[in-house]
Each structure stands twice: as structure tokens, then as C-alpha cells.
Amino acid sequence: HVQLVESGGGSVEAGGSLSLSCPAHFSASYCMGGFRQAPGTVREVVAGSASDGRASYADSVKGCFAIARDNAKNTTFLQMNSLKPEDTGTYDCAAEGGACLPRAVLSFGFWGKGTQVTV
Numbered sequence: 001h002v003q004l005v006e007s008g009g010g011s012v013e014a015g016g017s018l019s020l021s022c023p024a025h026f027s028a029s030y031c032m033g034g035f036r037q038a039p040g041t042v043r044e045v046v047a048g049s050a051s052d053g054r055a056s057y058a059d060s061v062k063g064c065f066a067i068a069r070d071n072a073k074n075t076t077f078l079q080m081n082s083l084k085p086e087d088t089g090t091y092d093c094a095a096e097g098g099a100c101l102p103r104a105v106l107s108f109g110f111w112g113k114g115t116q117v118t119v
Contacts, residue, residue: 006093009115012083018117020078022093026110028071031100033108034078036117038089046091048101049076056101061087083119090114 008020022032029051037043047067048056055067064083069076076093092115094108 004093004095004110004112006091006112006115009091009117011118014084014119016083016119017079017081018083019080020091020093020115020117022076022078022112023074024076024093024095024110025074026095030095030097031103031108032067032069032076033094033096033101034065034067034076035092035094035105036087036089037092037114038086041089043092043105045101045105047078050100054100080117083117085119087117088119089117091117 004022004024006022012018032049033045034047035043035045046058046061047065049067049069064081066079093112095110096108
């Protein structure tokens with residue numbers, strides 16, 4: 001049973017930083033993804049961390065966001081820097097076995113409840 005509980009959201013001024021954490025008791029072979037959904041839009045992937053540590057990012061966050069995982073602590077971190085108002089939304093983490101990004105959002109089977117980020 002995989003449980004994901006995001007934490008670290010909040011409000012920050014433009015240009016500021018936030019760090020999200022996603023503890024999850026799951027196999028280190030899982031792909032971990034970071035997602036967001038702005039009001040009135042569909043959920044989109046912003047970053048992914050493969051089991052071998054390789055990271056991938058949406059073009060909109062490249063150079064500003066960094067995803068990393070600590071398998072010993074069963075936790076994935078999403079560092080968000082240089083935040084912009086358009087980064088506002090509900091952020092989720094999700095896990096799924098198999099290949100990591102690129103893959104469809106709906107292919108992830110294990111989701112957290114989300115945390116709000118307001119810029």
C-alpha cells in the first residue's frame with residue numbers, strides 16, 4: 001500500500017522559493033512525479049525522478065525547479081526557485097512503477113492529496 005503525503009506548500013512573493021517534500025513508503029524502483037494544477041486548467045507534470053536518479057522537467061520550470069529523491073528516507077523533494085505568479089496551483093506528487101517521464105499523467109496510480117502553492 002503506497003501512501004503519499006505532500007508538505008511544504010504555502011504563499012510566497014514572486015521570485016521566492018518553496019520546497020515540497022513527498023514521503024512515501026514504496027519501492028525505490030518507482031518513478032516519482034511532481035504535478036500541478038492551476039485553477040481552470042488540467043493537471044500537468046512539472047518534474048519526474050526516475051529510480052536511477054535521472055530527473056526530467058517541463059519546459060516551463062527548467063532551470064527553476066529541481067527534483068531529487070532520498071531513497072534511504074523514502075522521500076522525494078521538489079525545490080522551486082524563482083517562483084512566478086503562473087506557478088500558483090495545487091501541487092501533487094505521485095508514484096508509479098515502470099518507466100519514468102515522459103508518461104501520461106493518468107498513468108500514475110498512487111497520488112497524494114496535494115498542497116497549495118500561491119505566488
